[in-house]
Amino acid sequence: MNKGIKYLLITASVALVAYNSVYVKKLSDVKAKEEKAKAFDALAYAKDYLHNKLPIRKVEAVEISKLFSELKNSPRKAFANSHAQNNGDIRFFMIHGQGQVVKIDESNAYLKVAGLPSDVILATEYIIGNAARDGSGIISVDEFTTTMDMNTVSEEINKLIRAEVLPPFESKVKVGDTVDFVGSIELNQTKALPKNMEVIPLILEIK
Amino acid sequence: MKRLSIAVLLLVLLAGCSATDKQQEPKKIAIVVSTLNNPWFVFLAETAAKKAKELGYESKIFDSQNNTALESDHFENAIASGYNAILFNPTDAAGSVANVSKAKEAGVAVFCMDREVNSKDAATSQILSDSYSACIELGKLFVQSLDKKGNYVELLGIVSDNNTWNRSKGFHSVVDNYPGLKMVAQQSADFDRNKAMEVMESILQAHPDINGVFCGNDAMAMGAYQALVAAGKAEKVKVYGFDGAEDAVNSIKEGKLTATAMQFPKTIAELAATYADEFFKGKTDFPKKLPIPVEVVNTENIDKYVAYGKKD
Numbered sequence: 222m223n224k225g226i227k228y229l230l231i232t233a234s235v236a237l238v239a240y241n242s243v244y245v246k247k248l249s250d251v252k253a254k255e256e257k258a259k260a261f262d263a264l265a266y267a268k269d270y271l272h273n274k275l276p277i278r279k280v281e282a283v284e285i286s287k288l289f290s291e292l293k294n295s296p297r298k299a300f301a302n303s304h305a306q307n308n309g310d311i312r313f314f315m316i317h318g319q320g321q322v323v324k325i326d327e328s329n330a331y332l333k334v335a336g337l338p339s340d341v342i343l344a345t346e347y348i349i350g351n352a353a354r355d356g357s358g359i360i361s362v363d364e365f366t367t368t369m370d371m372n373t374v375s376e377e378i379n380k381l382i383r384a385e386v387l388p389p390f391e392s393k394v395k396v397g398d399t400v401d402f403v404g405s406i407e408l409n410q411t412k413a414l415p416k417n418m419e420v421i422p423l424i425l426e427i428k
Numbered sequence: 429m430k431r432l433s434i435a436v437l438l439l440v441l442l443a444g445c446s447a448t449d450k451q452q453e454p455k456k457i458a459i460v461v462s463t464l465n466n467p468w469f470v471f472l473a474e475t476a477a478k479k480a481k482e483l484g485y486e487s488k489i490f491d492s493q494n495n496t497a498l499e500s501d502h503f504e505n506a507i508a509s510g511y512n513a514i515l516f517n518p519t520d521a522a523g524s525v526a527n528v529s530k531a532k533e534a535g536v537a538v539f540c541m542d543r544e545v546n547s548k549d550a551a552t553s554q555i556l557s558d559s560y561s562a563c564i565e566l567g568k569l570f571v572q573s574l575d576k577k578g579n580y581v582e583l584l585g586i587v588s589d590n591n592t593w594n595r596s597k598g599f600h601s602v603v604d605n606y607p608g609l610k611m612v613a614q615q616s617a618d619f620d621r622n623k624a625m626e627v628m629e630s631i632l633q634a635h636p637d638i639n640g641v642f643c644g645n646d647a648m649a650m651g652a653y654q655a656l657v658a659a660g661k662a663e664k665v666k667v668y669g670f671d672g673a674e675d676a677v678n679s680i681k682e683g684k685l686t687a688t689a690m691q692f693p694k695t696i697a698e699l700a701a702t703y704a705d706e707f708f709k710g711k712t713d714f715p716k717k718l719p720i721p722v723e724v725v726n727t728e729n730i731d732k733y734v735a736y737g738k739k740d
Contacts, residue, residue, distance in 0.1 A: 307558045309721025311565075349602050350564050363716045367521065367546050369590050369597070372560040376601055 261370040267377035271385075274359055275423060278315075279403045281357070285318035285418060286336030292414050300410050304358035306351070306371070310411045313356040316420065317403045319428075322396050330394060332402075342419045343402065345387055348379045352421045356405025382422065390425045399428040455708050457487040457701070458506035460499060461517040462543065464491040466619065466647055468671050469517060471736050472541060472693040476515045479701035494586065494618075496523045503527040506536070513537045513704040515697070521546045521590040537707045539700040542693065544590050544717065553703055553714035555696050559591050559670070562689040562722035563598025566668055569687055569724060570603060570640060573666050577608030578639030581631055583652060585619040585644035592616075595644045595670055603642075612638060617648045624651030632659050640666045646676035646688055653684055672725060674735035680727060687726040693736050696720055 283302070291299040303312035320332030320341055328346040354360055354375040365371040394400070404420035457480045461473045473489045480487040490506070492499035499519050506514055507530065514531055516538050518524035528538045528550040540554035574580070582599070585592035603609055612635040617624035624643065632638075632655060641656070643649040649669030656662040662684070669676045672690035679685040703714055725733050732738055 307561065307719040307721040309558070309561075309723070311561070311721075347605055349568075349605060351561060362719060363548070365717075366548050367590055368544060368556060368558075368560065368717065368719065369593055372594055372597055375560075376597070379601070 261366065261373075263370060263373035263377045266374050267381055270354075270360065270374070271378060271381050271423070275357060275403075278357055278359055279317065279424060282315040282317040282403050285316040285334060285341065285406075285420075288314060288316055289337055289414075289418065292408070296410070296414075300408075303408070303410075304355050306355060306362050310409050312408055312410055313352050314406050314408070315356040315358070315403070315423075316406055316418075317401075319399060319401050322394060322398045322400060325394065325396060330400075332400060337418065339417045342417050343400075343404070343425075344419060344421050345391060348382045348387075348421055350379075350407060350421070351375050352405035352407045353378045353382060353423060356421075356423075379421075386422055386425060390422070390427065393427055401426040401428060453510075455485050455512040456510060457485045457704055458490060458502070458509075458511040458514045459487055459516075460490045460492060460502045460506065460514055461541075462492050462499075462519045463494045464489075465493070466645075468646070468673050468691075468693060468736070472517060472697050475694050475697035476541065476701050479698045480515075480704070483701060483705045485701075485705070492519050494519055496520050499524060500527050503531055507531060507534045511536060513539065513707060515539050515541055515700045515704065516551070517541045518543045518545050518589075520588045523588065525550055537704065539703050541696050541700045542591070542691070546590070548716055551716075552707060553700075554717045555699050555703075556717060556719050557591070557691045557696070557722050558719035559594040559689075559722060560598035561719075562670070562691075562724065563595045564602055565724045566642070566670070566687060566689055567599045567602030569726065570599070570642060570666070570668060571606055571609065573686060574609060574640050576606045579610050579612045579635065579637060580640035580642060581628070581635070581638055581652075582611055582614040583624050583627060583641065583643040583648045584614065584616040585648070587616050589619075592619075592644050599642055617643075617651065619645045619647055621647040621651040624648035625655045626651075628652040628655035629658070632656070632661070636661075638665055640668070642668045644670055646671040646673040646685075649685055649688065650675055650679065653679070670722075672733065672736055677725070677730070677733060677735050680725060680730050683727065687724060690723045690725045690733055690737065692720055692722070692738075695737075 300312055303314050305312050318334050320334035322330055323333050324331040330343040330345055331340040334341050362371055403424040404422045406418055406420055459473050459476045461469050464470050477487045490502040496519050525545045525547045528545050531538050537552040540551045542557050544554050544556050613631045615627050617627045641652045643652055646669035649667050653667050656665050666686040668686055669688040672688055676685055676688045
């Protein structure tokens with residue numbers, strides 16, 4: 222074989238192997254990709270909570286009139302079954318119930334529930350706070366690398382309620398309808414029991 | 429052979445004595461805080477030192493001056509000087525993880541106070557103010573006091589600290605639901621009173637028509653208030669802080685600041701020192717993260733509170 226061709230072939234082979242062996246990437250791109258892969262996906266966590274974990278654990282929700290009665294008669298016992306990420310005065314409960322819609326306005330639906338002296342206020346506009354995250358007691362701070370992750374989960378759950386739970390309900394509900402609800406309520410154990418229980422909805426069904 | 433056996437026996441006895449001496453050496457606790465240029469952290473550090481002394485331990489306070497490099501030096505010194513535990517108020521949630529891990533590798537337990545590090549495992553336990561939940565409550569009060577409308581300014585703390593964002597996010601998770609409330613400026617003043625005054629003065633030049641200021645701590649709230657007084661707008665603008673520091677509590681009593689959120693540095697510091705004591709006595713099962721409740725303080729309930737806590 223001609224020597225020139227031989228060297229040319231060897232050089233081409235070495236160049237081919239070298240080209241396929243060495244990759245040049247920006248360090249910032251690699252780091253950004255790694256950070257993205259490591260980043261906590263709060264939306265996915267919130268979806269799993271709302272779509273999978275919560276429906277399984279909804280049997281643990283306490284019937285709302287039973288809770289009201291217990292809060293009135295033995296509050297210490299009632300609050301012993303509440304949840305929160307800290308041991309402060311603001312506590313959360315996961316409740317369920319059935320009621321008849323007596324009024325609807327831009328912020329709430331009002332339900333008459335047997336066994337309760339006043340209407341239940343079902344929030345339809347202001348879905349805020351940690352009630353939806355903490356009422357069930359399923360989520361623990363120890364699961365998260367940072368408290369920021371846990372708090373972002375709270376925001377994502379609230380957004381999902383606004384985006385998924387409320388629109389089908391609000392488009393159909395009318396005064397006189399009977400509604401089955403699972404939700405969370407927030408109560409301050411140092412304050413008097415509010416006249417109306419305010420519920421952040423988690424699962425709603427018009428019968 | 430007999431001499432050799434005696435020599436070996438003596439060596440073993442000496443080694444045993446040395447180990448026993450080490451175990452019986454009094455334990456020492458290092459208290460590393462982000463800054464001593466803020467009375468809240470001075471109180472936190474001094475309370476931790478006082479509790480450590482009550483529990484029978486020698487302790488020393490190290491000031492990181494909000495500088496992660498200095499904080500790293502303090503950790504190296506503490507490890508080299510034979511401290512057995514570190515009660516730690518981090519400077520940087522991400523940047524401080526390496527220091528905590530270094531201490532862990534050296535067998536020194538770290539208990540975080542108030543601020544967290546971005547790790548589940550590096551610290552033995554993290555005792556943290558539940559800033560997010562408190563700012564939800566502050567946000568509700570802010571909305572109510574501004575009657576759901578108006579322009580407002582937010583002064584953020586140190587941007588690398590998780591408390592800064594937990595406070596901001598908690599506040600916005602409520603306030604952003606009200607379209608009548610418009611944030612005209614959001615700037616960092618690093619939790620610093622003088623800087624907050626300067627930042628606020630500059631913001632007021634561009635946005636003279638504001639109704640509220642939400643600040644990530646009391647020092648910044650006091651600085652912002654000073655700027656508002658200088659501009660003749662203090663009467664009209666509602667100023668919110670966070671911490672429960674002495675001047676903020678007095679200011680609420682005098683009707684200057686509208687509200688703050690009372691953290692409980694005494695609870696946090698004493699619990700951290702107690703955890704260190706329990707760790708020395710063999711306990712290993714601590715909560716990884718323990719959020720401590722924070723309470724909203726305004727003119728309605730100010731009588732229940734003093735600086736850094738509740739009245740006894």
